[in-house]
Amino acid sequence: DAKTTQPTSMDCAEGRAANLPCNHSTISGNEYVYWYRQIHSQGPQYIIHGLKNNETNEMASLIITEDRKSSTLILPHATLRDTAVYYCIVRVDYGQNFVFGPGTRLSVLP
């Protein structure tokens, strides 16, 4: 699996957009980019994933650069409940498990 690099922590004001970057410069052509988050004491929650194109769902948007070496997860209007650790993961091959790094600890501030 390609290695990912994320900032250790970030702050965001409530109501503003939270932009979480992820670097995956060694990504291969068939590797998907996944984002999960983990709120304290809960299981990881799936947010979004993509291969090449930008993706949007009810939770977030995923922007992948044209060379696919980095991506940004956007939470358009952050709330206090979005405070969590966010994990960026790249995944390849059938049945491949997810490799969770340390992630980014996002704190949404009132």
Place this chain on the structure above:
Amino acid sequence: NAGVMQNPRHLVRRRGQEARLRCSPMKGHSHVYWYRQLPEEGLKFMVYLQKENIIDESGMPKERFSAEFPKEGPSILRIQQVVRGDSAAYFCASSRAGNSNQPQHFGDGTRLSIL
């Protein structure tokens, strides 16, 4: 549509006892994954199962740990002769298929404490 169900949520065992952790995947999901999270650490993959088959157990300790996913019923992670170092949160995830375009959906875990 119910999510991944794990039970018990909390389990306390004394050293030397057995621990059994259960996981019911989401409806329509036949692929199950088990992960372990030690305090203040990230999740570590343990084992991947598809109905009645172990596909990948590269993350499982060689001794005392076993997993199954029978044709009927939940997946079971079994830890025999537990030790203090087994204290952790154990998470189960399921997916509809095993290809890389299928997200895994996680349960809220079982917190195992060894006295």
